[in-house]
Amino acid sequence: MGPCCRRRELLLAGALAPWSVEPLAAVATKTLRTAFDFAETGFDPPRISDNSSAQVNAHIFEAPLTYDPLANPPRLVPLTAAALPEMLDGARRFVFTLKPGTLFADDPAFRGQPRELVAADYVYSIKRYADPALKSEHVYHFENAGLLGLAALRRRALKDKAPFDYDTPIEGLRALDRYRFEVRTTEPQPRLPYVFAQAGLAGAVAREVVQAYGDDILAHPVGTGPFRLAQWRRGSRIVLERNPRFRELRYHGEPPPDQTDLVALAARLNGQRLPFLDRIEIAIIEESQPRWLAFLRGELDLLTLPSDFSPLAMPNGQLAPYLAKRGVRARRDLTPSVFFTFFNCDDTIVGGYRAEQVALRRAIALAYDNALENRHAHGDAHVAAHSLVAPHCYGYDPGLLSGTGSGQVARANALLDTWGYTERDNGGWRKTPDGKPIVLRRAFAPSQRSRRIAEVWQKQMQAIGLRLEAEFAPFGELIKRSLAGQLMMWGFGWSMPSPDADFSLGLAYGPNADQANDARFKLPAYDRLYERQRALPDGTDRLKLVREANRHLFSYMPYIPHYHAVVVNLTQPHVLNYFRHPFATDRWKALDLAPSSV
8 A cells, every 4th residue: 555545544443532632742743733523424525514524625625716815795716716707698607717737636546647627627526416326415506506407417317227427518517628617507696606615515526536436435535725634533533734736825815904903914924825734633522521621731722612611711702811821812703604403394293384383383483592592502602593594694684583592482382372282191291283292303413512402492392381302313313314304303503605695595495305405395485585586686686585585484484593603713822823714614724833833
């Protein structure tokens, strides 16, 4: 086995405990040590959806576009592309032109030869989402955009039960020459370039790498980004190292002139070659206490503060004096995220579209107490959510009050009584209007925080006479069960991939069921609204449709929005340049360490 294979060896066992961190002194390079709060699933873009895997992929794979690292509002800029795409035919045709000379990281699949990124790589990479064998929950990004011929190609593979035909050209996605490819859509898609700024979605993979590793491709990511995978001990440790083939890339940011800290950052970094780090070591530490203690002991350089430790580290929103004295720095950001609970609308108890079925979901949403969850499980760290549309995104309304998650037990009881949920069993639990028992089953990932959230659920449901059973299973298992429609209720969060409401509203779009529409919500009136707003440019007409779509979701309640995450990142004194862009996830690329720490 050659050295490249050894660097990508999947480490299945080891003496370190899951929370152990190797000491910095053992490595004489610029090594950043950080931690994730839940396990990764792998590193093949079409088949992952968890944030841990996506953060790693953002540093291995590259999309044609990215965001100016400092601009506000967010602004698209070229990455592997030579310029922003040409937008033609009323936003139905987009032509991307790549910079020559971008190379993939070395890999045995390339047989010892440098491998240049070409337009055909992006065509192949996007087609992979439509391959039924990969069971990607992200194909809707491209099918909903109406890429001409892509859905038909997917349907043919499903119908014939044959291998997906990657070689058949389609009108909506084709390479024009070595460095140019075009995307064509059935309807106007003025915000389609946002999709091509997501490294975890539009990052280029090489066909020969996918073919070389087959089903093991999750453990062998090979991209054009600044880092490559060096070690992986599943659910325990991930190590990235600098990609020697990475091209010359210089930092360039244009911050708002009134944000003096970002202006100073731009003055220091603009023109500097990236990346600064040689190595990134990531420990998987799911429980918050050992993760917090590892940072206090100096074993981690960068920590996303567990929300239950916010009162200790950030009392009253200010860095605690004992941390400030050590030189620790904190950055607090309201993220473009939404955490929610979904109801499986195909379920015989919480699903359905009849008035009494909708009333049950609305009563549950009224009775649940987001503020209590925030205090009990998150250290009162987050901002209450009143819709699925997230901060920093077009269509977000910070003044909206929807009533969901408001803990209004009296109103919830009255609603249930009005719609016939009056009969109770010997234990005092409500039955359906036709006399059947109601047992709510809400799934949770196994963590102390989840157990505290489960306590809130059981308390609030008991207050309205509904029996709730908590089910605990690993996150990866719950994802699979959700995609198969096997969960009644579950909750997690999405970080929005672009500064727009489209992704949030797409979580309830009927054709996205079996993908990101975990609620399996299918309402034709809502689907038409979604499609109409998607085709319009930003402006008054589109904003009206976005708000009308929100009203449909409040009425039918397939989701209970809980909160938008406020994230505090703590860095040790020797960590330089930390900044969290709301949408660009390759934020380690510009991090540096003070010379004395190496």
